[in-house]
Amino acid sequence: MAKTSSDPANATPEPSYEDALAELERLVAAMEGGQMPLDKLLDAYRRGAELMAICRSRLDAVEQQVRLLEDGQLKPWSGA
Template identity: 70%
Template sequence: MTDRPTDAPEPASYEAALAELERLVQAMESAQMPLDGLLDNYRRAAFLLDFCRTRLQAVEAQVKVFEGGQLKEWSPT
């Protein structure tokens, strides 16, 4: 996973991460922030994107287990 900025907490859920990511993208697209703020937001957005991608891959793996007709104990990696 991408290193999390030291002052930014991990999102509570996939949905929270996605909502924050959308807000960051809108803020960056507005071009109304200083360069340092843009860089900080980019780092946070990269972390959130990786967080969401990891969660989606875990769910995809679980669905594959279910589709295989086998109910196995599953744990995220």
């Protein structure tokens, strides 16, 4: 599981919303299976929290763009 780094040269790009959601679903299924050792369970929980933050951020950005709809045109949005 790659983590993003504060060093831009070593930073790995965040996964797309779809990829983050698919990974989150796989983690949840593995965690629900009850066969994961405790240390791996904790790592999976942390990664799941990261993935949820990525998904929420992407959804918030899309919601902001949808709110900018005016007269049937999507206005440019300068958010991060």
